[in-house]
Amino acid sequence: MDYFLTEEQEMIRDLARQIAQERIKPIRAQLDEAEEFPHEIIKALGQADLFGIIIPEEYGGLGGGCLENCLAVEELSRACVGCSTSYAASFLGAYPILLYGSKEQKEKYLPAIASGETLAAFALTESASGSDAASIKTEAVRQGDEYILRGSKQWITNGGEAGVYTVVAITDRSKGPRGASAFIVEPGDPGFSVGKKESKLGIRASATAELIFNDCRIPADRLLSREGMGFVVAMRTFDQSRPGVGAQGVGLAQGALDEAAAFAKTRKQFGKPIITFQAVAHMLADMATKIEAGRALVYATARYIDSGAKDIGKVSAMSKLFPTDVAMEVTTNAVQILGGHGYMRDYPVEKMMRDAKILQIYEGTNQIQRNVIGQELNKEYGRKK
Amino acid sequence: MKIIVCIKQVPDTANVRLDPETHTLKREGVESIVNPFDLFALEAALRLREELGGAITAITMGPPQAAEVIKEAIGYGVDDGLLVSDRAFAGADTWATTRALAAAVEHLGGADLIVCGKQAVDGDTAQVGPGLAQRLDLPQVAFVKGWREISDGHLVLERQMDDGFDVVRLPLPGLITVVREVGEPRPPSLKGKMRAKKYQVPAVGAAELGLDPAEVGLAGSHTEVVKVFAPQAGGDRLMLGGTAEEAGARVIDLLVEAKVIAGGA
Numbered sequence: 001m002d003y004f005l006t007e008e009q010e011m012i013r014d015l016a017r018q019i020a021q022e023r024i025k026p027i028r029a030q031l032d033e034a035e036e037f038p039h040e041i042i043k044a045l046g047q048a049d050l051f052g053i054i055i056p057e058e059y060g061g062l063g064g065g066c067l068e069n070c071l072a073v074e075e076l077s078r079a080c081v082g083c084s085t086s087y088a089a090s091f092l093g094a095y096p097i098l099l100y101g102s103k104e105q106k107e108k109y110l111p112a113i114a115s116g117e118t119l120a121a122f123a124l125t126e127s128a129s130g131s132d133a134a135s136i137k138t139e140a141v142r143q144g145d146e147y148i149l150r151g152s153k154q155w156i157t158n159g160g161e162a163g164v165y166t167v168v169a170i171t172d173r174s175k176g177p178r179g180a181s182a183f184i185v186e187p188g189d190p191g192f193s194v195g196k197k198e199s200k201l202g203i204r205a206s207a208t209a210e211l212i213f214n215d216c217r218i219p220a221d222r223l224l225s226r227e228g229m230g231f232v233v234a235m236r237t238f239d240q241s242r243p244g245v246g247a248q249g250v251g252l253a254q255g256a257l258d259e260a261a262a263f264a265k266t267r268k269q270f271g272k273p274i275i276t277f278q279a280v281a282h283m284l285a286d287m288a289t290k291i292e293a294g295r296a297l298v299y300a301t302a303r304y305i306d307s308g309a310k311d312i313g314k315v316s317a318m319s320k321l322f323p324t325d326v327a328m329e330v331t332t333n334a335v336q337i338l339g340g341h342g343y344m345r346d347y348p349v350e351k352m353m354r355d356a357k358i359l360q361i362y363e364g365t366n367q368i369q370r371n372v373i374g375q376e377l378n379k380e381y382g383r384k385k
Numbered sequence: 386m387k388i389i390v391c392i393k394q395v396p397d398t399a400n401v402r403l404d405p406e407t408h409t410l411k412r413e414g415v416e417s418i419v420n421p422f423d424l425f426a427l428e429a430a431l432r433l434r435e436e437l438g439g440a441i442t443a444i445t446m447g448p449p450q451a452a453e454v455i456k457e458a459i460g461y462g463v464d465d466g467l468l469v470s471d472r473a474f475a476g477a478d479t480w481a482t483t484r485a486l487a488a489a490v491e492h493l494g495g496a497d498l499i500v501c502g503k504q505a506v507d508g509d510t511a512q513v514g515p516g517l518a519q520r521l522d523l524p525q526v527a528f529v530k531g532w533r534e535i536s537d538g539h540l541v542l543e544r545q546m547d548d549g550f551d552v553v554r555l556p557l558p559g560l561i562t563v564v565r566e567v568g569e570p571r572p573p574s575l576k577g578k579m580r581a582k583k584y585q586v587p588a589v590g591a592a593e594l595g596l597d598p599a600e601v602g603l604a605g606s607h608t609e610v611v612k613v614f615a616p617q618a619g620g621d622r623l624m625l626g627g628t629a630e631e632a633g634a635r636v637i638d639l640l641v642e643a644k645v646i647a648g649g650a
Contacts, residue, residue, distance in 0.1 A: 011578055019572050049575035062575060 001292060003299050005071070012068050015048055016075035028080040031205035032351050037161055038083050038205050045076075045087055046116020054091055054098065059110035065306035066240060070247035070298055077251030078258070081355040082205030084251065086119070088244050089157035089206070092363070093120025095237040096166040096182050100225040105184065109164050118163035123153040123185075123211055124234055131368050133168075133234065134177040138213060140169040145220050147171075147183060149213035152195070157362075159209030160194040163187060167211070168230045180230030184222040191216030202354035238363060239312050240305065242320035245363050246298040249323030252359070253291045256327075256334035256352045260284060263338050263347075280337055287330045294323030314376035321369040324359035331356040386439035386537055389496040390430045391486060391517070392423040392458060394451040395507040403613050419454045422502025422563075424570040427461050429529070429563045430500045431571065436535055439497075440464040444489050446474060446482060452586040459581035460573035467493060471590035476603030479512040485601050486513070487520035488594035495521075497537065499560040503528055514562035524559045530566035 005013065023044055031038055045051060053068045055061025062068070069091060076084035094113045097105055097120075112118035129135045138151025149169055156165075165185040172179035185192055195210030224233055261284055264275035274280045301319035305312050331353040335342035342349045360366045396415040404411045430441045443458035445451050446469040455466030469489045477485065490496060499521075501514035511527070518525035526542050530550060534541035537557065544551040545564050555561065591598055599605060623639075625632040641648040 007582075008579065012575060015573065015575060015578065023572075044572050047574060048572040049577075052575070 001295075003295075008064075009068060009071055012050075012053065012064070013071040013075055016050060016072040017078075019044055019048060019050075020075050020079035024076065024079040024083050028083070028205070029345070029348065029351065031080070031082060033204075033345075035199065035204045037207050038080075038086060041083050042086060042116060042119065050087070051090060051116035052114035055094065055110050055114035056098075059106055059114060061110070061114040065302070066243055067299060067302035067306055070243055070302045073244050074247040074251035074254075074295075074298075077248040078255040080205060081248055081252050081352075081359070082203040084248055085157060085203045085206040085358075086161070088241070088248065089122070090120045090162070091244065092122040092237065092241050093158065093162060093164060093166050095240050096122065096224055096233045097164075097184065099236055099240070100182070100229065100233050101184075102221075104221070105224070109184065113164065119158050119161050120164045120166070121156055121158035121162035122237065123156045123159075123165055123167045125154050125156070126152065127154045131365055134180075134231065136168065136170060136180065138167070138169040139173070140171050140181060140183060142171070142220065146217050147220060147223065149183070149185070149191070149216040149218065151213050153211040153213075155198065155208050156211050157206055157208055159207060159211055160197060161207045165211065166224065166233075167213075168234055169213075171227045171230075175228065177231050178228050180234075181227045182224040182230045182233040183218060184224060185211075185213075185216065185218055189216055189218050201357060202351070203358050235313075239316045242316045242363060242369075243298050243302045243305065245359060246294065246301070246319040246321075246323040249320075249325075249327035249356075249359050250291060250295045250298055252352055252356055253287070253294065253323070253327040253330035256331045256349055257284070257287050257291060259347070259349050259352075260287070260334040260337040263341070267338075267341075274337070283333050283337060287333055290326040291323075291330065294326045297322055314373050317364070317369040317372040317376075320363065321366050321373070324356075325366060327356045327359055328353075386433065386437040386498060387496045388430045388433060388439060388441045389490060389493065389499045390423070390426050390441060390443045390458070390463065391499065391501045391513070392427065392443055392445050392454050393420040393502075393505045393507075394418070394445060394447050394454045395420045395505055398506045403615060405614075417450070417453065419457055420502055420505045420507075422504060422506070422565070424461075424502075425563050425565050425567050426500045426502045427458060427463065428570040429561075429567045430498075431462055432568060433498070433500075433535060437537060442467060442493060442496075444469060444486065444493070446470070446477075446485055446489070448475075449588075452588070455586045456581040456584055457573070459584050460577040461571065462574055462577045466584070466586050468586050468588040469590075469594070470588050471592075471601075473591045473596075473598040473604075474602045476606065477601060478606035478608035479508075479510050479516055480607050481601050481603075481605035482513055483516035483520050484605060485591075485594065485596060486517050488596055489589065490517070490521060492589060492594055495558065497557050498540070499523070499558075501560070501562045503562045503564050511562070514560060518560035521560070524555055525561065526553050526555050526559070527562045529561045529563045531568075 050072055052061035053064045057063040073084055073088050097109050113120050126136050140147045140149050167183050167185050170179055171181040191214045193212045195212050198208040264280050265273050267274050298319050301315045334349040335353050338349055341347050394417045397418050402411045441463040442465040443463045444467045445454050452468050474485055504511035528545040529542045530545040531543045540555045542553050544553050625635050640646045
């Protein structure tokens, strides 16, 4: 399908595809098996300028938008979601600075993120606070020219690898969700440390770790926007980033379809390639159709966001929800089509099935996405009376 | 530091056929690529520029469409390019090629360092790098696999040998040819590719380089190709059974019997 991409967008897609094919695919199984962070891949993506996609040109980036980001993420995910998560999480950490940072904050942090020299990370989730984000316990207390952070964050992607963390903490508990604020934390800040690296079902090449703030002192100018804006920063960040998670789903599902269709053409049973059996062909047909629908939704949403539209919450949630549910279904069916081979680690589809699960969980579970969509529908149809 | 990288457009070797009439490679309809060894030369130049600063110019000799490899080099991050192209250069052997390339280097005002791949995958001679150094009266080190010390005045290089490597000091200006161990080529960059799209590749011919058509191209070549042929595939086949150890021992016995290798004591 031709999505009428610009020459520049095609260039981004092709370069990401080249790196995925030449560098990620040959080592993805080894990264997964060893639970090894892909430093060499990150370096190559930096050299290719791919970390600069969403960063404005004045800060050393390419000045692209959500669609350009999705194109790169999709291609990387087609080879390995562990690698694409490490890549995309840097944008997740960069968005708060990009959207709400002061000129000084942007000048200080964005060029190093754009070059890939520094990875960013975003920290909201805590052990007792996942979907109920407003219940976070980490607090930040102003003392003179500093804020003192106390608490811990859990399951932070790029934890221990990032050079910049954007962290949401409570500055005024009495104000509820309006009492949270967003801060920039650097690895060398006194009282900041990274806890244990988690061992995971999938996306094992990515680093997931606990962040610990033990009376962590940061200069007051690390506050993003102003006090009380923490959840606004987080929600606007997610609005921008969710189509990227959808793009991970599209890329992953496409990678699984590539494997399943190629296998079904060569695998013979009862004297014929199994793709000639309707039971298998129909599975492949459904997989391909849903992937294309997911891709169309992701691209359309990304274009809508890039147009500067404000009411993006609902479509952004849809563009995360649908393709990631598709990815879970498609990767599961890819394992089914490969049968016993698919269940073995000699073939890549079992990894794809393990990787798919997280897409339905992180950056807002798919249940939370449905809540967002449902609440928007409730509002829309309330207005129309 | 001023660096010149020599690169060559070659047919994608997987699909090359020979013309039985002219004894030359049939290039029509075969996709052209940058000679793979020249990508290592580009990578070496980019790494040296990162350390020492300066600028890189990529030069290539070939027909007008060879401008494509210069654009590719721009995509990888080189600063400038030069296409050395003229009908008079056609049919050049390595002797005539180095004549034209040496004139192109002089046209650019020389360089502190010239970097070449160890050889091109179409001709496989490995002569152009050393020949070019000779023409320019520059010191040279071939088969460079890495370096230990770099400065504007000299390089301390590791030269790949069959049984290990030599450590060689090269005063600059000089020329090196590199092998793949010098470092995996980086991917092209988006900014580079965008620049490449608009980049107008400068071109020079024999007249601009002050070369007499009689000393370049086929006319200036000393090599005479008498016959070119593709070796016949075939021969006998022998399947050996048993364990890997038994089969391995039997392979050695057979090779000794056939006098392919010398037998041990």
